[in-house]
Structure formats: structure tokens, C-alpha cells
Amino acid sequence: MRIQRNLHMIMPNHSKARCILITFIALLLSVSATKIMAQQVQRNDFILSGKIATTEITSLEINLFNAEAKLIKTEFPNQQGEFRFDALSKGAYYFKIRRGQSDLYNSEVIQVTDHDIALPEIRIIEQRLETVVINKSRPFIERHDGKMILNVESSLQNTGGSALEILGKAPGVTIDGNDNVILRGKNNILIQIDGKNSPLTGDELANYLRGLPASAIDKIELITNPSAKYDAAGTAIINIKLKKGTNKGTNGSFSTALGAGRYVKNNNSFNINHRNNKFNLFANYNFAYREAFNELMIDRKFYTEGNLEKTYLQDNFFKFNTRNHNGKIGLDYNLTEKNLLGASVSFTSNVFKPRGDSKTAILGPNDQPLSHTATLSQTANTLKNISANLNHKYSMDTLGSELSTDIDFIRYVNTSNQGFDTKTNNNEGEPIGIPYILRGKTDGGLNIYALKSDWIKIFPKNLKLEAGFKTSYVKSDNDIEFYDHSTSPAVRDTNKSNHYIYQEHIYAAYGNVSKKWNKLKTVLGLRIEKTDVTGIQLTTAQINKRQYTQLFPSAVFSYEFTTDHNLEVNLSRRINRPNYQQLNPFKYYINATTYRVGNPDLNAQTSQNYELTYSFKSRYIATLSYSKISNNITTVIKPVIENGENITVQTEENLKSASYYSLNLILPIKPTNWWDINNSANFYYGSYTGNVSGTQINNIGNFTLDMNSIHTLKLGKNFVAELAANYKATEVYAFVRIDPYWYLNIGLQKKFKDKTTLKLAVSDLFNSNTIKGVTVYNDYKENFKSRREPRVVMLSYSYNFGSTKTGQSRKTGAADDLKRRAE
Incomplete structure (x- = not known):
């Protein structure tokens, strides 16, 4: 049924x-x-040829890539500078001309259709006293195969930052006051690391992203409408791809960054790679230490039938530091010409220590002061992870047909020690009652087992079939113990102590068929997923079981009017399952007037997604999209009364529906040879229908926009300057309205001929990145203002070493269908 x-x-x-x-x-x-x-x-293969004009032809190499950035062939020019690539099938390509470690020229995307292509002469000017003059670098924003790609190193504003900060600067992406990632107005985004679903959510995901330095990231992919090959979870996918060497021989890089706003920050990255014709051995290690703060000011008003009863004026100041170690070591080994075996092991150790100082003034109906409450909190969270992957790829033919299999095991261990000291005084400053002293400890474990296999068969005449299956088992076990130390001996707090076990099986299979005619390309896909979930609340002996099977069709229709003009229609259906923390029904203490609680009755949300994309020269892009979401999972902060006191509760609720309309524009401009402007704009409208805390909303939403403009200036002598501006207009999320805000970042880079690079970056130059807003229910109104650390100055140094000869890259697979929802 x-x-x-x-x-x-x-x-x-x-x-x-x-x-x-x-x-x-x-x-x-x-x-x-x-x-x-x-x-x-008709011919099935074509020739791409060209000629290079430069003062020195020797030691040049030309690397040809397909639209997925996979290296296809490497050629060398003859003495006259001529080169050619033979036997190319129809499709999109680009190439790089390199000397040693330096890119001398990056081509535009070239569409091979129905004839050979002879390129105009390519002129390259090199200076003897400089490494090279780079004619063209990777743009910050690109689009390939339905993905918007952010090349992290191409923007100086990312210098010394973290993955969370980069996402916050990305076009169309917002990080809200609870560190949730929102893409074009839609929450419940699936975060992936190298194509693997992150098993972390909420604070744990935010802490991990804070500890992941920008220097470890190659690119970020924003996939707003994934095909049936992808896991069906999430309203959209953000995939963070880490760096991995592709050059032959031994090579690597090192970078370090040091800076400060109000507090100090330090990021360090090291990676090394050794590749020959038989195997590729790679390793990387990253360390980040960051101190920061978040100040949250809240004005909460509680009403009864429209009459003001109480007002809470809160000033919450949180200072935190993060120490994050993560690394990876792996090996790809060519067993035979057609068999490639890979294995990798990665680890993470993240220590996060926030300290909080929350002060609350309680006022009566006529704003007369009644009492004051102060809560000092101190928490030490430790998250440790180890992941192991074994993968195999069998290349069936020279057309690209292959069979790949991945086996994954992931283990997370999380411990947290928490302390809350709360004192209440009357209006004269005299103590009311005894101080409330709460101590707690959380022991959490998460095991993930996964197996997936993908089969790709490519036939002549542009026909491609894909099929695969995935199966995963997840078990999360969280034991939380809280004790009231206000008396002696301490008493176990049964309202906050909690032992919750979550088990999840997901079985999935998919099939895709794609066919390209002269100008039309069609991809039709269908995915089926069976979900079996059991939640066991040992404290209350409550058991929640759910079982459901759903179909997820997808379709892409792409029509190429000319080599410059392309139109694409993309359709898909997706699901977002509640994560483990969202389902856990016990309370998480925040301060004297606020706690968080899960909702075991939360249902999975489903969405229908439609996109229409027009591209000109693969650079100027306009995407019109619409999404209809049922049972929309929404984070809410609602009022309740407990023991006669007004309390606010943060939880998740299912709204009846939500609709999103958006227009995304990418407009790069090059006024001169030394000035590049990368512009993007997102116009979108979100509307919501549902009922929370006795408050009904019907199609409430607003039209909003998010604009981003990055100016890159090539100043000569290998100096590059950058200015990045962002503006976000007023936005409505169900019961919450966020006021507009803007910020400006600047950066400067200098490259040296000894393969070193210096970068200087200043973020939020004018201290303008402050989030303000209001939450409104029938008997409750909350105005809030959140201020994170402004104006951070970072200085970065990086050095590349080793061989520069490019070898064929290998994309190591993973079980990418499971894990994003942690304890």
C-alpha cells in the first residue's frame, strides 16, 4: 500500500x-x-588538435580531461608546437598545458559533437624571472553534469578558514544560528565527504566541519537534483572533496595558516603521494586549533490570550576551542591491466570545549523586574572515528564499462562531560533557593557496516546502462547520565538521564539508462529503497518500529542547440529520514529556561524536485527550480509550561508541506585581462503550511535573494588580490524570519618560483555579519541576535614538492548511501 x-x-x-x-x-x-x-x-570518434606558440616548447605536456574532471589522455607537442588527441567520443572536454608543477593554460570547455576540431593558435607568454604567467586559472564557480562546483583554492577568501566557514560563504548556502546548513532555503541537506555520507548531524557535524581546514579541501560540489544513482536521502547533496595527489613519482604539499579575530586560530595540512604504473600510495594529515565565540541575545515574551505574562531578557555568551586531528592513508594497486584494488583507513579526533555564560532577567506583565538567573556551563566533547574501506574496480572494455565494489566499516565514539551551575536571585540581588548544580556524562557509539556495487556498461552509439545495489546496517547506542549535585549525596536526575539505542537497515537498488542522439541526451533512472528502523528507549522501555519501501524515479533531458547553447530538464524524487538525535525523546539541558528534546513520532519527509537549466558556453548559467516537500522536518523553538514556569523547547516537527521556487544565475565577467568577476545570484521563495504549538500557518513565506560577487585582480609579479562581497535579503523559515545581512572579505596572494605561496585574508571587514530575526507563535514572540567572531585576519604559507608529471587519477569509491545521521 x-x-x-x-x-x-x-x-x-x-x-x-x-x-x-x-x-x-x-x-x-x-x-x-x-x-x-x-x-x-556516422563516425564514433573524432580528433581534437591545436598548436602552441611560446618561446620554449620542450618539457610541455597537455592533459585532457572529461566533464567529470577525469584525466583522459596526456600528449606532448612536437617541435613546431603541434598536438592532437585522437579517437575522442562525443562529449565535453577541457585541457591543461603544463610545465613542471605550473599550469600555463587552462582551456574553456570544448564540446565534441559530429566533426573534428582544430583549435586557434594558443599563445603562452612566460617570464624568466617568474615561475609563469598563468593565462587562466580554475574559476571559483563551475557547473558540470548538474553540479555546481566551488574550487576552494581559487578564492582567497577561504584562506585559513574551515569547511563550515567556506560553506557559509558559498552561493545560496546559509548557516543558521543552530549551525544547520541551508541550501537555497531548504534544510535537511545531505553532507558528504569524498562521496561518503557524513554520519554526523547537528552540533557534532558543525564541530567536525569547524575542525576541517580549507587547505585540505579541493572542491565542494552542490548537487541540487541528484539522479537515481545517488542515495535518495536529503533534499540536496553537498559533497566536500578532499585533496589527493595525481602526479607520478613522489610529490606532496604542506600548508600552515595562523590568524586571529578576538581569539587565535591555526590550521595545518600535509599530504604526500607516490604513484607509478603499478600502484599509488597516498597519505594526508590535518590539524586545526581554533578559538572563537558566539554571542546570542534573546528577548522572549510569553502571552496568555494576547496578554503579556512574562518577559525573559537573555544574554548568552559561548566561548569555545576546537582541537581537530584527521588523516588518511590509502593504496591503489593495479592487479592486472583491468583489475584495480584499493584500500584506505582514515581517522578523526576532535576535542570541542565550549564554555557558556547565560544571564536571564525575568520581567512581569508590566515589565517590572522579578528575578535574575545566571547559568555557567562547561562542556568537554571528544569525538573519535576510524573508517576502513576496501574497493575493487574491474574495467570490462576500452569504452569505459566497469564493475566496482566497495566495503566500508565506520566506528564513531563520542564522550561528553557537562556541568551546569545555575543561581537565581530576586530583584534585590538576594538568593532564591539553593544553587542548582547539574553534572552529566554521555557515552555514545555508532557502528556502520556497508556494501555497495555499481555496474556500468557502455555500448556503441552513445548508449549507457547503469545498475547497482547498496545495503547498510547502522547501530547507535547513547547512554546519558545526569546527577543533581545541589544536595549531598548527588541524586540521579531521571528527567534528563537517558539510554537510547537506534538500529537501521537500508536496502537499495537502482538502474539508469542514458542515450544520446545528435543533440538530445536522455537519462532515465529508478531507485528503490527499503528502510527498517527500530528505536529503543531503555529508560522507559519504549520501542518505536518503522518499516517502509519507496520508489525514487529521476529523469534528465538535455538538448544542445549549438556548441554554445544547452537546455536541460531534471526531475527527481527524494526522501529525508529523521536522524538519531531528532528521534531521541529525552531532554538535553541547555540552560535554566531552555532544553532540547527529540520527537519519536517524527515522520520522514519526501520531496518532488524539478529543474530547468540553460547554459551558454558552459559558463553563463541560469537554473529555474521548484520543490514540493511533504511532512517537512522543521526545527522549531516553541513555548511550554512546566511546573508553573515558562520554558522554551527546541525540537523538530513535521509541517504539512513546504514549497520552494528558485532562480539561480551564474554570470562571470572579464572586463580586462587582469580582472575577473565571478557573480552569482539566487532568487527564491519558500512557503510553508502546518501547525506547531497551536499556531497555524498557511502558505506563509517570502521572496528573498542571495547575491555573491568575487573580484580577482592579477597585479603582476605573481601577485593576486581578491574582493568578495555577499548580501542575503530577509528570509522566512516557517515561524522564523531572518533579517538581511551582508559582509565583505578581502585577500592577497603571492606565488614564488620555489613552489611556495603566501596568502593574506581578512573576513568580514566591516563587522557586519550579524544574524538577527524573530520567531512568532500565537502566545509567544522571540527576538534574537546572534553575533559570531567578526573580522578574522589569516596568514597562510604553502609549499609543493616532488614530481610534477601527471598520471592517471583513480577515484576511490565508498559506500555512499548511509550514514549521515549520528547519535
Whole structure:
């Protein structure tokens, strides 16, 4: 019955859908029949050729990549500077001309369609006293195969930053006051690291991203409408790809960054790679130490039938430091020409120590002072992780057909020691009652086991079939013990102590078929996932079980009018399952007037997504999208009354529905040879329907925009300057409205001929990045202001060493379907 209902959401009228499907198949067969004779005589391979004009031809190499940034071939020019790539199939390519470690020229994207391509002469000017003059570097923002790609090193504003800070600066991305990642107005985003779903959520995910330095990141992919090959979880996917060497021989890099705002920050990265024709051995290590603060000021008003009862004026100051170690070691070994075996082990150790000072003034109906409450909190969180992966790839033919298999085991251990000291005084400053002293400890464990296999078969005449399966088992075990130390001996607090076990099985299978005709490319996919969830609350002997199977179709239709003009339609259905923390029904203490609680009755949300993308020269891009979400999982802060006192509770609720409309524009401009401008703008509207805490909303939302402009100035003598500006307009999330804010970042870079680079960056130059907003219910109103550390200055040094000869890269796979929702 559940499958039928889900299908009904996609195809409301079965007979009508059947007629449309039959008509589409008939049209497909008709088009194929009319073109089959022409295809038999059409060529399947083409030549891309060119000529380089420079003062020194020797030691140049040209590397050709496909649209997925995979190295296809390497060629060397002859003495006249001529080069050619033979036997290329239709598709999108780009190439790099290199001398040693330096990129001398990066081409635009070249579309190979139905004829050979002879490029205009490429002129490269080199200076003897400098390493090189780079004619073209990777742009900060690119789009390939439905992904928006952010090349992290191409923007100086990311110098010395963390992964969380980079995401906050990304076009269309917002980090809210609770450190949740929001993309184009949609929350519940799936975060991946190298294609693997992160098992962390909430504070733990934010702490991990704070500790991941920008120097360890190669690029970030924003995938707003994934195909059936991807895990169906999340409203969208953000994939953070870490650096990995691809050059032959022994090579690597080292970087360090030091800076401060109000507090000190330090990031360090080291990676090394050794590659030959038989194997590739790689390792990396990153360490980050960061001190920062977050100040949250809140004005809470509680009403009864419209009459003001109480006001809470809160000033919460949190200072925290993070020590993060993470690393990885791996090996890819060519067993035979067709068999590649890979293995890797990675680890993380993250110590996060926040200290909080929360002061609350309680006022009566006429704003007369009643009492004052102060809470001092101190927490020490330690998160340790080890992950192991074994993978195998069998290359079936020279066309690119392959069979790949991945086995993963992941183990997370989390411990947390917490202390809260609360004192309450009357208006004259005299103590009320005895101080409330609360001590707690959390022991958490998370085990993940996963197996996946993917089969790709490429046929002549641009036909491609994909199929695969994934299975995963997740077990989370969290034991929380709180004791009231206000009396002697200490008493176990049964309202806050809690032992929760979560088990999840997911079984998935998918199939994709893609076919390209002369100008039209079609990709049709279907994914099926079966979910079996059990939540056991040992403290209350409460057991929650859920089982459901759902279908997730996807389709892409791409039409190439000319080599410069392309139109793409993208359709998909997705799901977002509640994470372990969201389902846990016990309370997490924050301060004297606020706690967090999970919701065991939370349902999974599903979404229908539609995108229309137009691109010009693969650089100027406009994407129009619409998403309809059912049972939208929304974080809310709502009022309750406990023991006669007004309390606010942070939790998750299912809203009936949410709708998002958006227009995303990418507009790069090059006014001169030394000035590049990378502009992006997101216009979107979100509307919500549902009921929380007795408050009904019907299609409440607003139109908003997010604009980003990055100016890169090549100043000569290998100096590069950058100015990055961002503006976010007023935005509404269900019951919350966020006021507009903006910020400006600047940076300066100098490259030296000994393979070293210096970078200086200043973020939030004018201290303007302050988040303010209001939450409104029928009997509750909250104004808040959140200020994170402003104006951070960072100085970075990096050095590259070793061989510069490029070898073929190997993308190591992983079980990328599971784990994002941690304890």
C-alpha cells in the first residue's frame, strides 16, 4: 500500500500516466528508427588538435580531461608546437598545458559533437624571472553534469578558514544560528565527504566541519537534483572533496595558516603521494586549533490570550576551542591491466570545549523586574572515528564499462562531560533557593557496516546502462547520565538521564539508462529503497518500529542547440529520514529556561524536485527550480509550561508541506585581462503550511535573494588580490524570519618560483555579519541576535614538492548511501 501511495504522488492518474509512457516509448522508437541508418555511417570518434606558440616548447605536456574532471589522455607537442588527441567520443572536454608543477593554460570547455576540431593558435607568454604567467586559472564557480562546483583554492577568501566557514560563504548556502546548513532555503541537506555520507548531524557535524581546514579541501560540489544513482536521502547533496595527489613519482604539499579575530586560530595540512604504473600510495594529515565565540541575545515574551505574562531578557555568551586531528592513508594497486584494488583507513579526533555564560532577567506583565538567573556551563566533547574501506574496480572494455565494489566499516565514539551551575536571585540581588548544580556524562557509539556495487556498461552509439545495489546496517547506542549535585549525596536526575539505542537497515537498488542522439541526451533512472528502523528507549522501555519501501524515479533531458547553447530538464524524487538525535525523546539541558528534546513520532519527509537549466558556453548559467516537500522536518523553538514556569523547547516537527521556487544565475565577467568577476545570484521563495504549538500557518513565506560577487585582480609579479562581497535579503523559515545581512572579505596572494605561496585574508571587514530575526507563535514572540567572531585576519604559507608529471587519477569509491545521521 505504501508503494502504491508513493507512486500515486508521482503519477496521480494511472491510466493517464500509462498513456504518456506508451506515447513516449513510441516516440523514442520512432526517432531511433528514422536515424538508425544515419547512425550506422556516422563516425564514433573524432580528433581534437591545436598548436602552441611560446618561446620554449620542450618539457610541455597537455592533459585532457572529461566533464567529470577525469584525466583522459596526456600528449606532448612536437617541435613546431603541434598536438592532437585522437579517437575522442562525443562529449565535453577541457585541457591543461603544463610545465613542471605550473599550469600555463587552462582551456574553456570544448564540446565534441559530429566533426573534428582544430583549435586557434594558443599563445603562452612566460617570464624568466617568474615561475609563469598563468593565462587562466580554475574559476571559483563551475557547473558540470548538474553540479555546481566551488574550487576552494581559487578564492582567497577561504584562506585559513574551515569547511563550515567556506560553506557559509558559498552561493545560496546559509548557516543558521543552530549551525544547520541551508541550501537555497531548504534544510535537511545531505553532507558528504569524498562521496561518503557524513554520519554526523547537528552540533557534532558543525564541530567536525569547524575542525576541517580549507587547505585540505579541493572542491565542494552542490548537487541540487541528484539522479537515481545517488542515495535518495536529503533534499540536496553537498559533497566536500578532499585533496589527493595525481602526479607520478613522489610529490606532496604542506600548508600552515595562523590568524586571529578576538581569539587565535591555526590550521595545518600535509599530504604526500607516490604513484607509478603499478600502484599509488597516498597519505594526508590535518590539524586545526581554533578559538572563537558566539554571542546570542534573546528577548522572549510569553502571552496568555494576547496578554503579556512574562518577559525573559537573555544574554548568552559561548566561548569555545576546537582541537581537530584527521588523516588518511590509502593504496591503489593495479592487479592486472583491468583489475584495480584499493584500500584506505582514515581517522578523526576532535576535542570541542565550549564554555557558556547565560544571564536571564525575568520581567512581569508590566515589565517590572522579578528575578535574575545566571547559568555557567562547561562542556568537554571528544569525538573519535576510524573508517576502513576496501574497493575493487574491474574495467570490462576500452569504452569505459566497469564493475566496482566497495566495503566500508565506520566506528564513531563520542564522550561528553557537562556541568551546569545555575543561581537565581530576586530583584534585590538576594538568593532564591539553593544553587542548582547539574553534572552529566554521555557515552555514545555508532557502528556502520556497508556494501555497495555499481555496474556500468557502455555500448556503441552513445548508449549507457547503469545498475547497482547498496545495503547498510547502522547501530547507535547513547547512554546519558545526569546527577543533581545541589544536595549531598548527588541524586540521579531521571528527567534528563537517558539510554537510547537506534538500529537501521537500508536496502537499495537502482538502474539508469542514458542515450544520446545528435543533440538530445536522455537519462532515465529508478531507485528503490527499503528502510527498517527500530528505536529503543531503555529508560522507559519504549520501542518505536518503522518499516517502509519507496520508489525514487529521476529523469534528465538535455538538448544542445549549438556548441554554445544547452537546455536541460531534471526531475527527481527524494526522501529525508529523521536522524538519531531528532528521534531521541529525552531532554538535553541547555540552560535554566531552555532544553532540547527529540520527537519519536517524527515522520520522514519526501520531496518532488524539478529543474530547468540553460547554459551558454558552459559558463553563463541560469537554473529555474521548484520543490514540493511533504511532512517537512522543521526545527522549531516553541513555548511550554512546566511546573508553573515558562520554558522554551527546541525540537523538530513535521509541517504539512513546504514549497520552494528558485532562480539561480551564474554570470562571470572579464572586463580586462587582469580582472575577473565571478557573480552569482539566487532568487527564491519558500512557503510553508502546518501547525506547531497551536499556531497555524498557511502558505506563509517570502521572496528573498542571495547575491555573491568575487573580484580577482592579477597585479603582476605573481601577485593576486581578491574582493568578495555577499548580501542575503530577509528570509522566512516557517515561524522564523531572518533579517538581511551582508559582509565583505578581502585577500592577497603571492606565488614564488620555489613552489611556495603566501596568502593574506581578512573576513568580514566591516563587522557586519550579524544574524538577527524573530520567531512568532500565537502566545509567544522571540527576538534574537546572534553575533559570531567578526573580522578574522589569516596568514597562510604553502609549499609543493616532488614530481610534477601527471598520471592517471583513480577515484576511490565508498559506500555512499548511509550514514549521515549520528547519535
